[in-house]
Amino acid sequence: MADRPQIFGIPTSTFCWTARLVCAEKGQAHDFFEMIPGGVLDGVRHPFARVPVLRFRGITVYESPAIARYLDRELAGPPLQPKDSLALARMDQWISATADYLYDTMIGGVVAQRLVAPLDGREADEAIVAEQAAAMREQLGVVDEMLCSNRYLAGAELTLADLFLAPVIHWVDKTPEGNEALDVYPTLRRWFHGIAERDAFQATLPIVTF
Ligand SMILES: N[C@@H](CCC(=O)N[C@@H](CS)C(=O)NCC(=O)O)C(=O)O
Known part of the structure; x- marks a missing residue:
């Protein structure tokens, strides 16, 4: 089970980059795996053939807003969602x-x-x-x-x-x-x-x- 976030996608995709940025802003190392939309890598796939997909602690999450919010809540580091x-x-x-x-x-x-x-x-x-x-x-x-x-x-x-x-x-x-x-x-x-x-x-x- 991955103990650090694994992000699957294409490096130039802005949505994938956002997921990576969240990890980096939180000071959390992550792994990035190149996977084209519609691809399957190490059992990871996006059911609607998009990227990114996050795998972390045995679960997968897709849709970048969901990934970003989840990583922000789960990872230590400065909060990236306001309380107000x-x-x-x-x-x-x-x-x-x-x-x-x-x-x-x-x-x-x-x-x-x-x-x-x-x-x-x-x-x-x-x-x-x-x-x-x-x-x-x-x-x-x-x-x-x-x-x-x-x-x-x-x-x-x-x-x-x-x-x-x-x-x-x-x-x-x-x-x-x-x-x-x-x-x-x-x-x-x-x-x-x-x-x-x-x-x-x-x-x-x-x-x-x-
Ligand atoms: N709503 C998705 C959009 C992701 C998305 O559109 N990703 C693009 C890459 S930037 C993609 O997978 N495109 C493949 C396609 O449109 O077939 C999210 O926020 O994660």
Whole structure:
């Protein structure tokens, strides 16, 4: 039985990265195993063919928000979920918005075309990039405005919400459209740099050569 968290998935996936970030922020070593969505590794599988999957102390958990909350409660280290009800609601709000809207526009739209398509030997679909980049700019504006009055997404403290969005912004910043958009939003860029400089982020940074 694994005595430290084992995370199964793909290194570049933002959802997998969040699970790893939670372990790192808690100061807990973990093992990462590469497993493609739909794959089976050492008996571990995601019933809906996604990643990540967590295996820890003989149990498996899938769905990154569930994994993140579970690891935060189970592991020693600084809490990443606020006790205050409103701050907790803000955290859940931003996890949901990131997973349900921002991810689709930024990763599924812009990053998939600009970074993933060339890696697969395909050309970017410029019509998709133009449409999704416009939506991305609007969404980044909403985040930037909120961060003008809060240090982190849920308030004064770093929470799981920040650990869901920061990996998305990492990939966004590597696209020309994203990099340009972040120049328009210095508060958001500052927030991102603050997280990107943390030991946990650096220790879990996926290595990819574009
Ligand atoms: N709701 C899932 C989403 C996970 C997800 O979509 N992961 C992507 C990788 S970033 C995946 O497995 N994609 C495979 C597919 O869409 O078929 C979670 O939060 O864990």
